[in-house]
Amino acid sequence: MNKSLEYQYKQQLASYLDTTADHIYLYYKGRVALYAILQAMQVGKGDEVILPAFTCVVVPNAIKYLGATPVYVDIDPHTYNADIAGIEKAISPRTKVIICQNTFGLSSNVDAIHRLARQHHIYTIEDCTHGFGGTYKGKPNGTYCDAAFYSTQWNKPFSTGVGGFAFIQDKTLEQNLALVNSNLEQPAIKDTMSLRMLYFVREKILSDKCYWHMISLYRWLSRHQLVQGSSSGMEICSVAQPNHYFKAMSDAQIKKGLQNLQTLPHLMQLRKHNARLYNDYLLKHNKTFVNPQLFPDHAFLKFPVLVKQRERVLALAEKQHIPLGEWFCSPIHPVRENWETWNLHAKDFPVAMEKSRQILNLPTDEKNIEKILQFLDNINEFLV
Ligand SMILES: Cc1ncc(COP(=O)(O)O)c(C=O)c1O
Structure with missing residues (x-):
């Protein structure tokens, strides 16, 4: 270290x-x-x-x-x-x-x-x-x-x-x-190697042209534990703790952090700016919007929108290459079944259930969101 x-x-x-x-x-x-x-x-x-x-x-x-x-x-x-x-x-x-x-x-x-x-x-x-x-x-x-x-x-x-x-x-x-x-493990060499590979792919290979193909490949590799995904399969289907879970941060991550932290002030501005444009659209069309009074404190990592027929909207987004997110498509994202395993009984949470059926998130760190605003217009009839 x-x-x-x-x-x-x-x-x-x-x-x-x-x-x-x-x-x-x-x-x-x-x-x-x-x-x-x-x-x-x-x-x-x-x-x-x-x-x-x-x-x-x-x-x-x-x-x-x-x-x-x-x-x-x-x-x-x-x-x-x-x-x-x-x-x-x-x-x-x-x-x-x-x-x-x-x-x-x-x-x-x-x-x-x-x-x-x-x-x-x-x-x-x-x-x-x-x-x-x-x-x-x-x-x-x-x-x-x-x-x-x-x-x-x-x-x-x-x-x-x-x-x-x-x-x-x-x-x-x-x-x-x-x-x-004092019980933290150091990340294994294989952890840091796979992280470095991912940095390389993200920064050097993932151009706009191949983005959608590479995202599909990444999802497949991470499902099969061949690259560092966010969550292992085990974390999504059971409450058994994965081996080597309690790990420290590696030098590779620290270096990347020091580099990427420099972009944060600019990203924060961009996220707010884009969020305002999305919100203006939703307000103008009488759709669910974020209370403008919340803007000064809101970091807008993602911008929430609510839709009917989410699967249809997602399919349209994929076709038009709009990078929509699905946080939180479940009260304990991304688990879609057997919630009782995590002590969650859906009937007790009507608001969370309704929102998790309708929610989608718009990216806020895109430099040019014209295409996404146009997409909102295309799916206007689905917006809640
Ligand atoms: C609300 C929330 N809490 C905790 C986490 C866990 O963060 P990490 O993926 O760094 O473990 C996430 C993950 O994405 C999250 O969305």
Whole structure:
């Protein structure tokens, strides 16, 4: 591990969070950072962890790996984040942690959730995997709660291929975390080789012309575990912890992080700019839009749109080469069945269920979104 590069990277991350490098902890993926924080909070068998019913399955996985129980809360239809009244109802004597999330880059009620948790002597964790660089009431995302974790996976605010980090300032938690981190494995040579191959393919081979063919190839390779995908098959179909899960960040990721972090200020501006254009379109056509008052704090990693007949819209997008996303097509994305395995009972979450049936996400980091605005017009009849 190159200590000087590691320090430099942590320092640059810390500058976005108004903190110092010693409060930043690097991990192989964002989910691993969450798992480490949960351990530092001594979450274990018999404990409950509250989280939104509109998240990625790797979040409840980290809870289940420790023998604790995920307790879901339905979402607010306007923010796609856990509804605070629902959080209050879900608190029980077993609740140890509340996880709040900056879905698509939007934080909401983080201060109020933290206050509520304090009254009940419960920890809070902010899932900032979509929200690094964004703010809530003027303060950086992740700075209201007892701890926060971030992702630097491909589609995240900036990328290290796969990657993540945690931010903690509480002394006791940091001491606990130091012990937890003594069990971290270093990534294997095969991990870093496959990451380097992926960097090469993404940067040198993936031109606009072959993008769609290469994306199909990448999905196939990652399904068969031949390149670094975001989640292994096992994480999507079971709650058994994969081998070599608890890994540190490699030097290759740190180098990539230092390089790509330079692009973040520009990307943040571009995302907001594009989001405004999408929102103007939706407002003009009386479709579901994002409340403009939320714009100053919203990082707009993706722009949410709601549609009828999603499969049809997706097929049209593929034909017209529009890169639409499907976060979160399930309350525990991307799992489409056997939700009970993750303690989720669909009937209890009507809002999350409805939104996960309708949601699609528009890319916000494209330089020219004329084609996407034109596509919105083509699918106008499907927009909700
Ligand atoms: C809401 C949410 N939380 C956590 C994660 C996990 O991040 P990572 O892929 O870096 O483990 C994701 C992943 O994509 C996510 O969307």
